[in-house]
Amino acid sequence: NAGVTQTPKFQVLKTGQSMTLQCAQDMNHNSMYWYRQDPGMGLRLIYYSASEGTTDKGEVPNGYNVSRLNKREFSLRLESAAPSQTSVYFCACSTVLDQPQHFGDGTRLSIL
Protein backbone atom coordinates (compact mmCIF):
# COMPACT_ATOMS: atom_id res chain seq x y z
CA ASN A 1 0.00 0.00 0.00
CA ALA A 2 2.59 2.56 -1.15
CA GLY A 3 0.10 5.33 -2.01
CA VAL A 4 2.23 8.24 -3.21
CA THR A 5 5.96 7.68 -3.63
CA GLN A 6 8.42 10.54 -4.05
CA THR A 7 12.05 10.25 -5.08
CA PRO A 8 14.56 11.27 -3.98
CA LYS A 9 13.86 11.94 -0.30
CA PHE A 10 16.80 14.35 0.08
CA GLN A 11 18.89 16.29 -2.42
CA VAL A 12 21.51 19.02 -2.31
CA LEU A 13 22.11 21.05 -5.46
CA LYS A 14 24.33 23.92 -6.46
CA THR A 15 22.85 27.10 -7.88
CA GLY A 16 22.23 26.69 -11.59
CA GLN A 17 22.01 22.90 -11.59
CA SER A 18 18.91 21.16 -12.91
CA MET A 19 16.92 18.41 -11.27
CA THR A 20 13.74 16.40 -11.71
CA LEU A 21 11.65 15.32 -8.74
CA GLN A 22 9.69 12.15 -9.35
CA CYS A 23 6.23 11.24 -8.07
CA ALA A 24 4.26 8.07 -8.64
CA GLN A 25 0.88 7.02 -7.23
CA ASP A 26 -0.72 3.58 -7.19
CA MET A 27 -4.17 4.79 -6.13
CA ASN A 28 -5.55 5.10 -9.69
CA HIS A 29 -6.36 8.76 -9.02
CA ASN A 30 -6.97 11.23 -11.82
CA SER A 31 -5.60 14.43 -10.28
CA MET A 32 -2.06 15.09 -9.11
CA TYR A 33 -0.36 18.08 -7.49
CA TRP A 34 3.02 19.55 -6.57
CA TYR A 35 3.36 21.77 -3.49
CA ARG A 36 6.23 23.41 -1.70
CA GLN A 37 6.28 23.92 2.07
CA ASP A 38 8.34 26.66 3.65
CA PRO A 39 8.48 27.64 7.34
CA GLY A 40 5.69 30.05 8.23
CA MET A 41 4.17 29.87 4.73
CA GLY A 42 2.05 26.72 4.81
CA LEU A 43 1.77 24.74 1.56
CA ARG A 44 1.72 26.55 -1.75
CA LEU A 45 0.61 24.92 -4.99
CA ILE A 46 3.21 24.95 -7.78
CA TYR A 47 1.45 23.00 -10.55
CA TYR A 48 -1.35 20.51 -10.80
CA SER A 49 -2.78 18.06 -13.28
CA ALA A 50 -6.54 17.59 -13.18
CA SER A 51 -6.32 14.50 -15.37
CA GLU A 52 -3.86 12.67 -17.59
CA GLY A 53 -2.78 14.92 -20.43
CA THR A 54 -3.48 18.24 -18.69
CA THR A 55 -1.35 20.49 -16.49
CA ASP A 56 -2.06 23.92 -15.01
CA LYS A 57 -0.16 26.54 -13.05
CA GLY A 58 -0.75 26.98 -9.36
CA GLU A 59 0.16 29.84 -7.05
CA VAL A 60 3.96 29.75 -7.46
CA PRO A 61 4.91 28.20 -10.86
CA ASN A 62 7.89 30.38 -11.78
CA GLY A 63 11.13 28.44 -12.10
CA TYR A 64 9.41 25.06 -12.42
CA ASN A 65 8.06 22.79 -15.16
CA VAL A 66 5.98 19.64 -14.88
CA SER A 67 5.22 16.57 -16.94
CA ARG A 68 2.27 14.25 -16.46
CA LEU A 69 3.97 11.21 -17.93
CA ASN A 70 0.94 8.93 -17.56
CA LYS A 71 -1.88 8.46 -15.07
CA ARG A 72 0.52 7.29 -12.35
CA GLU A 73 3.46 9.66 -12.71
CA PHE A 74 3.84 13.43 -12.34
CA SER A 75 7.33 14.93 -12.35
CA LEU A 76 8.56 18.38 -11.32
CA ARG A 77 11.64 19.89 -12.96
CA LEU A 78 13.87 22.71 -11.81
CA GLU A 79 15.79 23.87 -14.90
CA SER A 80 18.20 26.23 -13.13
CA ALA A 81 18.00 25.88 -9.37
CA ALA A 82 18.11 28.99 -7.17
CA PRO A 83 18.59 29.26 -3.39
CA SER A 84 15.00 30.56 -3.11
CA GLN A 85 13.84 27.12 -4.23
CA THR A 86 15.24 25.49 -1.09
CA SER A 87 12.14 23.88 0.38
CA VAL A 88 10.30 20.67 1.09
CA TYR A 89 8.37 19.51 -1.96
CA PHE A 90 5.23 17.41 -1.66
CA CYS A 91 3.37 15.50 -4.32
CA ALA A 92 -0.30 14.65 -3.79
CA CYS A 93 -3.15 12.99 -5.65
CA SER A 94 -6.93 12.85 -5.47
CA THR A 95 -9.69 11.05 -7.34
CA VAL A 96 -10.84 14.36 -8.81
CA LEU A 97 -10.09 17.99 -7.96
CA ASP A 98 -12.83 18.36 -5.31
CA GLN A 99 -11.87 15.33 -3.27
CA PRO A 100 -9.39 14.90 -0.38
CA GLN A 101 -5.74 14.73 -1.32
CA HIS A 102 -3.24 12.01 -0.43
CA PHE A 103 0.33 13.14 0.09
CA GLY A 104 3.75 11.60 -0.29
CA ASP A 105 6.38 12.10 2.42
CA GLY A 106 8.20 14.84 0.59
CA THR A 107 11.55 15.65 -0.99
CA ARG A 108 13.82 17.87 1.08
CA LEU A 109 15.76 20.02 -1.38
CA SER A 110 18.63 22.35 -0.47
CA ILE A 111 20.20 24.66 -3.03
CA LEU A 112 23.55 26.17 -2.16
Place this chain on the structure above:
Amino acid sequence: SQQGEEDPQALSIQEGENATMNCSYKTSINNLQWYRQNSGRGLVHLILIRSNEREKHSGRLRVTLDTSKKSSSLLITASRAADTASYFCATQETSGSRLTFGEGTQLTVNP
Protein backbone atom coordinates in the same frame (compact mmCIF):
# COMPACT_ATOMS: atom_id res chain seq x y z
CA SER B 1 -2.01 35.01 -0.13
CA GLN B 2 -3.34 32.72 2.58
CA GLN B 3 -7.06 32.02 2.59
CA GLY B 4 -7.18 30.07 5.83
CA GLU B 5 -5.56 31.26 9.02
CA GLU B 6 -5.29 28.92 11.97
CA ASP B 7 -5.43 29.98 15.58
CA PRO B 8 -3.57 29.40 17.80
CA GLN B 9 -0.22 28.93 16.08
CA ALA B 10 0.83 26.56 18.86
CA LEU B 11 -1.07 24.64 21.54
CA SER B 12 0.31 22.51 24.36
CA ILE B 13 -2.01 20.33 26.46
CA GLN B 14 -1.94 17.27 28.71
CA GLU B 15 -3.01 13.85 27.58
CA GLY B 16 -6.74 13.36 28.09
CA GLU B 17 -7.62 17.02 27.59
CA ASN B 18 -9.52 18.34 24.60
CA ALA B 19 -7.79 20.41 21.92
CA THR B 20 -9.57 23.05 19.86
CA MET B 21 -8.08 24.70 16.80
CA ASN B 22 -9.72 27.41 14.75
CA CYS B 23 -9.53 28.42 11.11
CA SER B 24 -10.76 31.67 9.61
CA TYR B 25 -11.03 32.42 5.91
CA LYS B 26 -11.85 35.43 3.77
CA THR B 27 -14.00 34.44 0.80
CA SER B 28 -16.94 32.11 0.26
CA ILE B 29 -16.00 28.45 -0.06
CA ASN B 30 -17.12 25.22 -1.67
CA ASN B 31 -15.56 23.10 1.05
CA LEU B 32 -13.05 23.22 3.91
CA GLN B 33 -10.68 20.40 4.78
CA TRP B 34 -8.53 19.59 7.79
CA TYR B 35 -5.20 17.79 7.50
CA ARG B 36 -2.64 16.49 10.00
CA GLN B 37 1.12 16.43 9.48
CA ASN B 38 3.46 14.46 11.69
CA SER B 39 7.04 15.67 11.84
CA GLY B 40 8.95 14.75 8.71
CA ARG B 41 5.94 13.24 6.97
CA GLY B 42 3.34 14.23 4.40
CA LEU B 43 -0.12 15.57 5.18
CA VAL B 44 -2.92 13.19 6.05
CA HIS B 45 -6.54 14.10 5.32
CA LEU B 46 -8.84 14.16 8.37
CA ILE B 47 -12.23 15.62 7.46
CA LEU B 48 -13.89 17.45 4.56
CA ILE B 49 -16.89 19.65 5.35
CA ARG B 50 -18.97 21.22 2.60
CA SER B 51 -20.35 24.74 2.67
CA ASN B 52 -23.90 23.49 3.28
CA GLU B 53 -22.84 21.40 6.30
CA ARG B 54 -22.48 22.71 9.85
CA GLU B 55 -20.84 19.84 11.71
CA LYS B 56 -19.07 16.54 11.00
CA HIS B 57 -17.65 13.85 13.25
CA SER B 58 -14.98 11.23 12.72
CA GLY B 59 -13.96 9.21 15.76
CA ARG B 60 -12.53 11.67 18.31
CA LEU B 61 -12.63 14.52 15.80
CA ARG B 62 -15.41 17.06 15.51
CA VAL B 63 -15.40 19.82 12.89
CA THR B 64 -17.79 22.73 12.78
CA LEU B 65 -18.29 25.28 10.03
CA ASP B 66 -19.89 28.70 10.39
CA THR B 67 -20.13 30.25 6.94
CA SER B 68 -21.64 33.48 8.31
CA LYS B 69 -18.48 34.03 10.38
CA LYS B 70 -16.22 32.43 7.78
CA SER B 71 -14.69 30.17 10.38
CA SER B 72 -14.22 26.51 11.25
CA SER B 73 -13.03 24.68 14.32
CA LEU B 74 -11.42 21.27 14.84
CA LEU B 75 -11.97 19.64 18.21
CA ILE B 76 -9.93 16.62 19.26
CA THR B 77 -11.42 14.97 22.34
CA ALA B 78 -9.48 12.94 24.91
CA SER B 79 -6.17 13.75 23.26
CA ARG B 80 -3.27 11.29 23.16
CA ALA B 81 0.47 11.80 22.82
CA ALA B 82 0.14 10.35 19.30
CA ASP B 83 -2.03 13.36 18.34
CA THR B 84 1.08 15.55 18.54
CA ALA B 85 1.36 17.04 15.05
CA SER B 86 0.68 20.13 12.96
CA TYR B 87 -2.91 20.64 11.87
CA PHE B 88 -3.82 22.56 8.72
CA CYS B 89 -7.07 23.82 7.34
CA ALA B 90 -7.46 24.16 3.59
CA THR B 91 -10.24 25.88 1.70
CA GLN B 92 -11.57 25.35 -1.81
CA GLU B 93 -13.34 28.46 -3.08
CA THR B 94 -15.27 26.92 -5.96
CA SER B 95 -15.75 23.44 -7.36
CA GLY B 96 -12.64 22.43 -9.27
CA SER B 97 -10.45 25.21 -7.90
CA ARG B 98 -7.24 24.65 -6.01
CA LEU B 99 -6.95 24.17 -2.25
CA THR B 100 -5.43 27.03 -0.25
CA PHE B 101 -3.70 25.97 2.96
CA GLY B 102 -3.25 27.92 6.15
CA GLU B 103 0.00 28.03 8.10
CA GLY B 104 -1.08 25.42 10.62
CA THR B 105 -1.40 24.89 14.36
CA GLN B 106 1.36 22.96 16.11
CA LEU B 107 -0.29 20.73 18.73
CA THR B 108 1.81 19.13 21.47
CA VAL B 109 0.14 16.58 23.73
CA ASN B 110 2.22 15.88 26.82
CA PRO B 111 2.00 12.38 28.36
